[in-house]
Amino acid sequence: GIQVEQSPPDLILQEGANSTLRCNFSDSVNNLQWFHQNPWGQLINLFYIPSGTKQNGRLSATTVATERYSLLYISSSQTTDSGVYFCAVPGEYGGSQGNLIFGKGTKLSVKP
Amino acid sequence: DTGVSQDPRHKITKRGQNVTFRCDPISEHNRLYWYRQTLGQGPEFLTYFQNEAQLEKSRLLSDRFSAERPKGSFSTLEIQRTEQGDSAMYLCASRRADTQYFGPGTRLTVL
Numbered sequence: 653g654i655q656v657e658q659s660p661p662d663l664i665l666q667e668g669a670n671s672t673l674r675c676n677f678s679d680s681v682n683n684l685q686w687f688h689q690n691p692w693g694q695l696i697n698l699f700y701i702p703s704g705t706k707q708n709g710r711l712s713a714t715t716v717a718t719e720r721y722s723l724l725y726i727s728s729s730q731t732t733d734s735g736v737y738f739c740a741v742p743g744e745y746g747g748s749q750g751n752l753i754f755g756k757g758t759k760l761s762v763k764p
Numbered sequence: 765d766t767g768v769s770q771d772p773r774h775k776i777t778k779r780g781q782n783v784t785f786r787c788d789p790i791s792e793h794n795r796l797y798w799y800r801q802t803l804g805q806g807p808e809f810l811t812y813f814q815n816e817a818q819l820e821k822s823r824l825l826s827d828r829f830s831a832e833r834p835k836g837s838f839s840t841l842e843i844q845r846t847e848q849g850d851s852a853m854y855l856c857a858s859r860r861a862d863t864q865y866f867g868p869g870t871r872l873t874v875l
Binding site for chain 1: 795797804805806807808809812819820822853855857859862863864865866868869871
């Protein structure tokens, strides 16, 4: 099945710093989502981005589908950005409308 | 949208007991998914429904696990004869178009 690798596994930032999180996937995909899991465990949708670039406030994401990677940019980080960031792609069940395969995540800690 | 809700949020049980979790998806979302997440890992797919039909089950879903969605609205996930290895966060999601929306999860601890 498809493999999803995220880097770095851990990241510590000072408030106000910028960061780039990477997601590599082993096969072509037509669906990719980025999520933020807050310290209470809630998974929050950030982007649906199978290709191209999207921006939402201080966050933006770029997926280069032909090269099988996606990047999540966080600018001017805040302590509320802390948590785990996951990327996810379609799994083996149900095609693009089916289950998601998640990477292991990047754990971000933003210090005041 | 009121969001996906799950109940209970926490469950502590003794090994060998049965537990049941409930998920209420966002209304009018016809696809509903269950995932399990252990510490330090991303969520792993268990099963999903389209309306009331259970379409797929992963290899992770042993015979002790059963899921239902009787009227195509809420869903239940039952674990029989719980084992310590079942301790995890159980997440439910529902889907609109290409995006899955997750509930807050039920954290299960098996003593």
